Amino acid sequence: MRQVVRLKCNDILFVIAVTLFITIVQNTRFFYRAWQIIEPDPLHNIIFSASMPVLLFCCLNIIFSLLLLPYLRKPVAIAFILIGAAVNYFMYSFNTVIDRNMTQNALETDFHEALDLISLKMMLWFTLIGIIPAIIVAWVKITPSRSCWRFLWVRATNIIVSALVIVLIALFFYKDYAPFFRNNKDMVKLLTPSNVVGSLVNNLSNYIDSRKPFEQIGLDARKGPLISQQPKKTLLVLVLGETARAENFSLGGDSRNTNPQLSKRDNITYFDNVSSCGTATAVSVPCMFSNMTRKQYSESTAKHTENVMDILARAKVSVLWRDNDSGCKGVCNRVPNEDLTKLKLPEFCKGGACLDDILLYKLDDYINTLDNDGIIVLHQMGSHGPSYHERYTEEYRKFTPTCDTNDIQDCDVASLRNTYDNTILYTDAMLDKTISLLQKHQDKFATAMIYLSDHGESLGENGLYLHGTPYAIAPSQQTHVPMLMWTSGEYRQAQKLDEDCLAKTKQNEFSQDNLFHSLLGIFNIQTTEYQSALDMFQPCRKTS
Structure with missing residues (x-):
């Protein structure tokens, strides 16, 4: 055979x-x-x-x-x-x-x-x-x-x-x-x-x-006397930036005037040395609102544990999350929230993406109904790439020539930088409008605004573009983020903030690890979850 x-x-x-x-x-x-x-x-x-x-x-x-x-x-x-x-x-x-x-x-x-x-x-x-x-x-x-x-x-x-x-x-x-x-x-x-x-x-x-059990934290949370005894309620707007990097903010030392509106404002504190928790929104956003530091952070734990928004709501602070990005990554799941992109307002939106001014749409009406201490989170589209040219209107196309394509690798360095800087100009104007809105309500509230970007961005440095590089090898452009705070006189008085101290503190090293405890401190929330050592503003509160 x-x-x-x-x-x-x-x-x-x-x-x-x-x-x-x-x-x-x-x-x-x-x-x-x-x-x-x-x-x-x-x-x-x-x-x-x-x-x-x-x-x-x-x-x-x-x-x-x-x-x-x-x-x-x-x-x-x-x-x-x-x-x-x-x-x-x-x-x-x-x-x-x-x-x-x-x-x-x-x-x-x-x-x-x-x-x-x-x-x-x-x-x-x-x-x-x-x-x-x-x-x-x-x-x-x-x-x-x-x-x-x-x-x-x-x-x-x-x-x-x-x-x-x-x-x-x-x-x-x-x-x-x-x-x-x-x-x-x-x-x-x-x-x-x-x-x-x-x-x-x-x-x-x-x-x-x-199959993991969901964990509640801060069950003992309640407002302390510093805030509960004030004649005016406290209103904080937290603008959560997207893909903004610190080195492109003129408030932080950039030679270009990318913050023309904010630079005219009094009572702005820009924090020079703030680092992100991650190099992508999906990491940074849940991390900064959690009670974990960057080194401790676990995505699975964050999904199954309450965050600072839950604690504030439990302590009877009115909470609202408004989104113009890719969602809150689970942070706002248990508190009132609005996805403004679903409104598809033609004056703000085109092709499924909306300009960040939509975050202020009818916000005045909401504040008028508010009779409690409150926090409003405005989650920006910000400077999200690669379509940087779609993040601002013609009015803010100040730096030219621009890179008007999402094939950013085909653009020269100068035009790409111009386009990105125009997104920062737009953010500057949006933050200025937010402050003006808060000033309208100073008769009723002690108002303040915090701006903090989730992570930075690479614009071709060393051949890198966009973000998401593993944190251990990520360049500073992706991890060094802008953070600033505007405060009204009533707010500083209510919080007993020492302005000279704030001016000195701005040069300290901070990170998104500080946000959880700083928000609890702003609303004087008394809970075992609060760590004063991680509250950015606690050293500047006068004790007498």
Whole structure:
């Protein structure tokens, strides 16, 4: 009987072949969409487009070099190939993206629902790019390495070469990749198999999180005599900035006059040395309102624990959160809140994004109804990129020429800086309007305003753009944030604030760790959660 000849290959060739198949065959949807988005001109863009499959191959090659180990490599490779084939069918046939919700739907699909999805086209597709490649993987004979050390050396070399290629691509094209994925966030959901693995991990994480008990804090919170005995109620507006960096504020020393309105104001204290909790909104916002410091911060704990807004509300402070950004990241879930982007007011909004002046829309009416101590949080869109040119009106286009595109990597440094500085000009004017609004209500309230940005931004320094760099290696442009405070005379008197002390304190080092305790201090909330050492203003309150 004639013996069937089996395909043979060595270990590293097997890894490379599986990686190449998944890169080329199972990610064609990603490449097709990406190449539709990227302009074919100039030559730089063509080379950038061509680098995508190379970069993906190298990333997967590193991962599979670590995963496809002896005795496990065939089952693992077959699992990835079969899952990838199914995922690709749905992405091509139904134009779906694979995210947490999609994988949850798949996991919850019953037998009859699954039968409805099966068709001849699906079976052919699954056979051609799933079953047949899986059979080949199972059939091929992998020749063993001559020694364990040789196996490790070859694998390590494969990983190192791939890593070097990734670094080389990053050196030439990082400024293209960063805005590409920022502008097209759903593209990562087309990358196989990371879309499936990431979605499953997210579902597992959410399941584990959902079983954690929710913790209330500050149950003993109540107003102290410093505020409860005042003839006027205290009203604080906290403007939560977005993507503003300290070095572009003229109040903080920038040579450009980016704060022309605020610089004319009296009783403005600008804090020179304030650092953020994170380099992204999703980290900084829940962190700064939590009772955790940056070093202690845990996203899971923050989701399942009350924050300072809950404590203030429990202590009978009227709370309102108004949002013009991507949401409050869970901070306002249990207090009154308004998503002003849903109003779609034509005088403020265009293309789904709104100017920050919308945060002041009918705010006067709300304050008129207020008869209690209150805090109003205004969450800005601020200087969020890469579409900086959409964050201000023509009136604030003072620094020119500007970068009027979201492909910021194609703009020169000067025009990009001009555009970003115009967003700061707009924020300056919006803060000035907020102060004017508070001054209208000084007959009824002791008023104050705090402005604090969530994180900073890179504008091409050292090849970096946008934000989100891991904190340990993030440049100061992403972590050094602007913070300022305006106070009325009644507020300073009610809080017993020493102005000379404030002027000296402004040079101290602070961080978003201080916000939780400073807000409790402003409203004189007596609770075991309060730590006076972290209250920015406590050293400047007169004791007599």
